Amino acid sequence: MNIKLDDNIPIYLQIMSIFRRMTASGDLKPGERIAPVRELAKDFGVNPNTMQRALSELEKEGLLFSERTNGRFVTKNIALLNELRSHEAMDAAETYWQQMKSLGFSKEEALDFFIKSAAERGQGKRHA
Amino acid sequence: MNIKLDDNIPIYLQIMSIFRRMTASGDLKPGERIAPVRELAKDFGVNPNTMQRALSELEKEGLLFSERTNGRFVTKNIALLNELRSHEAMDAAETYWQQMKSLGFSKEEALDFFIKSAAERGQGKRHA
Amino acid sequence: MNIKLDDNIPIYLQIMSIFRRMTASGDLKPGERIAPVRELAKDFGVNPNTMQRALSELEKEGLLFSERTNGRFVTKNIALLNELRSHEAMDAAETYWQQMKSLGFSKEEALDFFIKSAAERGQGKRHA
Amino acid sequence: MNIKLDDNIPIYLQIMSIFRRMTASGDLKPGERIAPVRELAKDFGVNPNTMQRALSELEKEGLLFSERTNGRFVTKNIALLNELRSHEAMDAAETYWQQMKSLGFSKEEALDFFIKSAAERGQGKRHA
DNA sequence: GTGGTCTAGACCACT
DNA sequence: GTGGTCTAGACCACG
Numbered sequence: 001m002n003i004k005l006d007d008n009i010p011i012y013l014q015i016m017s018i019f020r021r022m023t024a025s026g027d028l029k030p031g032e033r034i035a036p037v038r039e040l041a042k043d044f045g046v047n048p049n050t051m052q053r054a055l056s057e058l059e060k061e062g063l064l065f066s067e068r069t070n071g072r073f074v075t076k077n078i079a080l081l082n083e084l085r086s087h088e089a090m091d092a093a094e095t096y097w098q099q100m101k102s103l104g105f106s107k108e109e110a111l112d113f114f115i116k117s118a119a120e121r122g123q124g125k126r127h128a
Numbered sequence: 129m130n131i132k133l134d135d136n137i138p139i140y141l142q143i144m145s146i147f148r149r150m151t152a153s154g155d156l157k158p159g160e161r162i163a164p165v166r167e168l169a170k171d172f173g174v175n176p177n178t179m180q181r182a183l184s185e186l187e188k189e190g191l192l193f194s195e196r197t198n199g200r201f202v203t204k205n206i207a208l209l210n211e212l213r214s215h216e217a218m219d220a221a222e223t224y225w226q227q228m229k230s231l232g233f234s235k236e237e238a239l240d241f242f243i244k245s246a247a248e249r250g251q252g253k254r255h256a
Numbered sequence: 257m258n259i260k261l262d263d264n265i266p267i268y269l270q271i272m273s274i275f276r277r278m279t280a281s282g283d284l285k286p287g288e289r290i291a292p293v294r295e296l297a298k299d300f301g302v303n304p305n306t307m308q309r310a311l312s313e314l315e316k317e318g319l320l321f322s323e324r325t326n327g328r329f330v331t332k333n334i335a336l337l338n339e340l341r342s343h344e345a346m347d348a349a350e351t352y353w354q355q356m357k358s359l360g361f362s363k364e365e366a367l368d369f370f371i372k373s374a375a376e377r378g379q380g381k382r383h384a
Numbered sequence: 385m386n387i388k389l390d391d392n393i394p395i396y397l398q399i400m401s402i403f404r405r406m407t408a409s410g411d412l413k414p415g416e417r418i419a420p421v422r423e424l425a426k427d428f429g430v431n432p433n434t435m436q437r438a439l440s441e442l443e444k445e446g447l448l449f450s451e452r453t454n455g456r457f458v459t460k461n462i463a464l465l466n467e468l469r470s471h472e473a474m475d476a477a478e479t480y481w482q483q484m485k486s487l488g489f490s491k492e493e494a495l496d497f498f499i500k501s502a503a504e505r506g507q508g509k510r511h512a
Numbered sequence: 513g514t515g516g517t518c519t520a521g522a523c524c525a526c527t
Numbered sequence: 528g529t530g531g532t533c534t535a536g537a538c539c540a541c542g
Contacts, residue, residue, distance in 0.1 A: 008540095010517060021230040036529065047519045052531075068266075069526045069529050085231055092231075093238075093245035096224035102145050103216055104152030107246045110221075114242060117221035118235045138452075138541065175542050266526065273486050280488030303527055341487055348487075349494075349501035352480035358405040359472055363502045366477075370498060373477035374491045392525095394532060420514065431534045436516075453514045453541045 011046055015054035023063060023074055024085050031076040034064070139174055143182035151191060151202055152213050159204040162192070267302055271310035279319060279330055280341050287332040290320070395430055399438035407447060407458055408469045415460040418448070 022028040041051040055072060058064045062080050066072040100110040150156040169179040186192045190208050194200040228238040278284040297307040314320045318336050322328040356366040406412040425435040442448045446464050450456040484494040
């Protein structure tokens, strides 16, 4: 696993994001068993407690469930999985819209910026 | 000024947002002199230190400049103003697009989510 | 035997519950011989150690007794059976009453909540 | 504050219970500021991390909210407060009813046990 | 001084 | 060896 932990936002939140993405993209399949906490902690280069926190928060969200002495698994509830995905998407969309509004842009302008951004990213990279 | 300071996000960032929006919308015009820190602090009901920080970060961005004994002003550089606005917008758009991609959505789906979100917010509130 | 083992509460406790209920309801009669540990373990789909633990705890309670080379039996002491049942029931009732008091509810309100709860459960499910 | 931390159940859950009870009973009033984490930790004789966990979970429930550099407060949302109280009560009632069912008792018998228990507790103490 | 996050290292119950 | 909890002590951003 190649993992880069970034900047200012709490590690456990970043880890949660990564796992959400991995289920959304199918890298983690419903019902699949994930590696033990301690091992994941090593892989990510974080303290086991931090990993534990990330995973147990994901458990509260319903994305994972654990069998105490047996391991931790991705939920089999596909409906929930999709719901979570949509929820995340709505949140992102709303955040974007709020930001654009607070910059004084209209809905149409916000659309333009998005389209432009998606187009650029589709081809090359913007930043190093 | 009616201001509501919300919860968990740093006050100085919220204030910066407000100023950005005010220049974007024209409430603050290029070259206009803004009130002294202490007064603004009182208006916003925040600690002068907090207001000071917000303003000096906006100076770093170039949105404001100060003449030492004379006060603080909105930049006269309209090109810069627009550039800042666009830059923020592009960042927001890109962040949004990244999030959607990492959730496994296509550009079209991302557009749909945005449109839906903007429509809802136009009418009522989503969260309590 | 159709058995669903639920999530977060220790398996051996769940098994103990099941046996208690079976004696209370008459599915297991006083003096009746129960199946050997290994067989029960297979029936329940659990590790023999776990079954062993459940049964030996029930022995400590007096619900079961074993004759070393002969097998394991439900106690013939009906008085004891009833006493155990009542004891458990009183404990549960007391716990419930303590909780309601600590939430600031009266005896009557506690009754109402119980009645409502029992009624609901008679029909459908509350949780997913 | 006289606090007894009991047996086998996680400390942070016990602390959460105590706070829920204190709001339900009115010992903590809506909007009231509570002591800082470190101080509460000392009062309860637990590690600050443990107290932090308890409080932040209560925050997720909505019972508390925090202003990052200012302190932590009981929610002002009285409706929510009542809802939480009812929710707790329903949970307790349901648990009680489940236990009684698993012991093979009828609804009426469960009622009797409860009434008896509440009556006893109304006068003296059962245990030392 | 406030809440929040993190590491390090330990112990526990359960299988 | 699994998940879960806890302590001890540290550092950070914010006001």
